[in-house]
Amino acid sequence: MPIRRKAMDAGIFDSAELALLGRVFAQMKTPSQSAESQSRLASRIIANYMAGVVDEAELVLLSKQPLGR
Template sequence: MPIRRKAVDAGIFDPEELALLGRVFAQMKTRNQSADSQSRMASRIIANYMAGVVDESELITLSRLPLGR
C-alpha cells in the first residue's frame, strides 16, 4: 500500500497513526487511479498529518486539495 511506504519514508509513526493514515488513504483512493496518483495522494495525506491535521475527516478534506507551496 503506497501510504505505508510513504509513511515509513517520512518518519516514524506509531500503529494508531499508521491506521489513521491508512483509513484516510482507503477512503480517498479510486478504482482506476494510477500508482503515480496514489503516491502523490499519500504524500499529501502525510504532509497534512505532519502539519498537525489529526482529525480524520479534516485530513480527508484537506488532502483532496493540492499542497500549498
C-alpha cells in the same frame, strides 16, 4: 499500499498513526488512479498530518486539495 510505504520510509509514525493514515488513504483512493496519482495522494495526506491535522474527517477534506507551494 503507497501510504504505508511512504509513512514507514519517514520512520516517525506509530501503529495508531499508520492506521489513521491508512484509513484516510483507503477512503480517498479510487481503483482507476495510477500509481503516481496514489503516491501524490499519500504524500498530501502525510504532509497534512505532519502539519498538525489529526482529525480523520478534516484530514480527508484537506487532502483532497493540492499541497500549497
